[in-house]
Amino acid sequence: MTITDFPTTASGVRDEVPDPLFPAASHPAEPASPGEQALAAARFQLAEASRFLGLDEGLHLMLATPRRSLTVSVPVRREDGRMEVVQGYRVQHNLSRGPAKGGIRFHPSTDLPEVTALAMWMTWKCALAGIPYGGAKGGVAVDPGALTTRELERVTRRYVNEILPLIGPEKDIPAPDVGTDEQTMAWIMDTYSANAGYSVPGVVTGKPMTLGGSLGRAGATSRGVQIAALQALSRSPEDATVAVQGFGKVGALAAQYLADAGCRVVAVSDATGAVVRRTGLDVAALRAHAAEAGSVYGYRDADALSHDELLEMDVDVLVPAALEGVITASNAPRVRARLIVEGANGPTTPEADRILTEAGVTVVPDILANAGGVIVSYLEWVQNMQAYSWSANEVEVKLRDLMTTAFQAVASLSEERDLTLRQAAHAIGVGRVAEAHQMRGLYP
Ligand code: NAD
Numbered sequence: 001m002t003i004t005d006f007p008t009t010a011s012g013v014r015d016e017v018p019d020p021l022f023p024a025a026s027h028p029a030e031p032a033s034p035g036e037q038a039l040a041a042a043r044f045q046l047a048e049a050s051r052f053l054g055l056d057e058g059l060h061l062m063l064a065t066p067r068r069s070l071t072v073s074v075p076v077r078r079e080d081g082r083m084e085v086v087q088g089y090r091v092q093h094n095l096s097r098g099p100a101k102g103g104i105r106f107h108p109s110t111d112l113p114e115v116t117a118l119a120m121w122m123t124w125k126c127a128l129a130g131i132p133y134g135g136a137k138g139g140v141a142v143d144p145g146a147l148t149t150r151e152l153e154r155v156t157r158r159y160v161n162e163i164l165p166l167i168g169p170e171k172d173i174p175a176p177d178v179g180t181d182e183q184t185m186a187w188i189m190d191t192y193s194a195n196a197g198y199s200v201p202g203v204v205t206g207k208p209m210t211l212g213g214s215l216g217r218a219g220a221t222s223r224g225v226q227i228a229a230l231q232a233l234s235r236s237p238e239d240a241t242v243a244v245q246g247f248g249k250v251g252a253l254a255a256q257y258l259a260d261a262g263c264r265v266v267a268v269s270d271a272t273g274a275v276v277r278r279t280g281l282d283v284a285a286l287r288a289h290a291a292e293a294g295s296v297y298g299y300r301d302a303d304a305l306s307h308d309e310l311l312e313m314d315v316d317v318l319v320p321a322a323l324e325g326v327i328t329a330s331n332a333p334r335v336r337a338r339l340i341v342e343g344a345n346g347p348t349t350p351e352a353d354r355i356l357t358e359a360g361v362t363v364v365p366d367i368l369a370n371a372g373g374v375i376v377s378y379l380e381w382v383q384n385m386q387a388y389s390w391s392a393n394e395v396e397v398k399l400r401d402l403m404t405t406a407f408q409a410v411a412s413l414s415e416e417r418d419l420t421l422r423q424a425a426h427a428i429g430v431g432r433v434a435e436a437h438q439m440r441g442l443y444p
Contacts, residue, residue: 035114103177124429169202222253224372246322
C-alpha cells in the first residue's frame with residue numbers, strides 16, 4: 001500500500017492529539033506576529049494530514065521543516081542619496097518532486113516565518129495540482145508603494161543578486177505575489193541573465209509577453225478561483241452574490257471572471273477601503289477606476305463599507321484575495337457567506353476553520369482555489385524550456401483540465417472520508433510529497 005492509498009482506519013482528522021514536534025501547532029492560539037500565526041497554521045494543517053496518512057515522526061519532521069532558508073540584507077540607495085538596509089528571504093521548503101516554485105512578495109510585514117509558511121503551502125499546492133515542482137517562497141520587507149520605480153528596481157536587482165546561488169530554471173523559479181508584478185519579473189530575469197551571460201527566460205514566470213511570458217498567466221490565479229467557485233457553488237451563478245476582499249492581481253480579475261460567469265459581485269475592498277452596491281457592481285468600471293485612482297476608494301456608483309463589514313456580508317460567496325489571517329476566531333462566527341473560496345494564501349486561521357465547518361460553511365482551501373497561478377506558471381516554464389509558445393486557448397484548456405482534476409480528487413476524498421475540503425486537499429498534497437520521499441529514500 002502506498003501513502004496516497006490513504007489508510008482505511010482513519011476518517012475525519014479533527015481530533016485533539018497534540019503535535020509531538022510542534023506543540024503550538026496542535027493548539028494554534030493565534031501567536032504573536034502574522035507570520036508566526038501563518039506558520040503555526042501551516043504546521044497545524046500538516047500535523048492533521050500526517051496523522052490521517054499515518055506518517056512516521058521522522059517523515060513528518062522532514063515535511064515540517066524547510067529544506068533551505070536564506071535571509072539576506074538588501075542595501076538600497078534612495079533617490080536622496082541615503083542608504084537603507086531591508087531584509088529579504090528565500091525559503092525552499094521541499095524539492096522532492098522537482099525544482100522549487102513560488103512567488104516573491106514585497107510587503108513591509110514580510111518575515112521569515114511568513115515566507116516559510118507560504119513556501120510550505122506551495123509544496124502541497126504543486127503536488128495537489130499534479131505539476132512537477134517543490135515549494136518555495138521569497139519576500140522582501142519593503143513597502144513598494146513608498147519607493148520610486150528606480151528604487152524598486154535597485155531593491156529587486158540587489159535581492160536577486162543575493163539569492164542568485166539558489167535560483168535557476170532547474171533549481172528554483174520565482175513568480176509574482178503581493179506587491180510584485182511582471183515588471184519585477186522582468187528585472188529578475190534580466191539580473192539573472194546578466195550574471196549567466198545569456199538570456200534565461202525560464203528562471204522566472206509571470207514575465208511580460210515580450211520576454212517569454214505565457215498567454216493567460218496574468219489572469220490565471222483568478223481564472224482558477226472562478227473555476228473552483230463554480231464547481232463548489234450549489235446554485236446557478238445568476239442566483240449568487242459575491243464579495244471579494246483584495247482588489248489586486250488576484251481579486252480584481254476574480255471579481256471580473258465571476259461577474260462574467262453571471263454572479264452578482266456586490267462588494268469589494270482593497271487596503272484603503274471597501275465599496276458596496278447590493279444591485280451589483282460594474283466590475284469593469286470599478287477596475288478602470290482603481291487603475292486610475294490607485295484604489296477602489298471613491299468609486300462613485302457604490303457606497304462605502306468598512307473592511308470588517310465586507311467579510312461579514314450576507315452574500316453567497318466570499319473570496320478573500322488579500323493577505324493571510326483575516327478570518328479568525330473572533331470574526332468567523334459573524335461570517336454569513338455559505339461558500340468561501342480562498343484566492344489568498346492562508347486567509348483563514350485553523351480556529352476560524354473549525355468554527356466555519358461547524359456552522360456548515362464550505363471553504364475551498366487556498367492550495368486548491370488559487371492553484372491556477374502556479375499551474376499556468378508551470379505552463380509558461382514548459383514553453384520557455386521548449387523555446388515554444390502556445391495559444392491562449394491551449395493554455396486555458398490545460399489550466400481548466402488540471403484545476404478540475406484537482407478539484408474532483410479533493411471533493412471525492414472529502415466525501416468518502418468525511419473530511420473538510422482543506423483536510424482532503426492537504427491529505428492528497430502531503431501524501432504525494434511523502435510518497436516521493438519514500439521512493440527516493442534518504443541520502444546518505
Ligand atoms: P496584490 O499585491 O496584487 O494585491 C493585494 C490586494 O490586497 C491589494 O488590492 C491590496 O490593496 C489588498 N489589501 C491589502 N490589505 C488589505 C486589507 N486589509 N483589506 C482588504 N484588502 C487589502 O497581490 P496578489 O498577487 O493579488 O495576491 C493576493 C493574495 O493571493 C496573496 O495571498 C497571494 O499570496 C495570493 N496568491 C497570488 C497569486 C498570484 O498569481 N499573484 C497566486 C496564488 C496566490
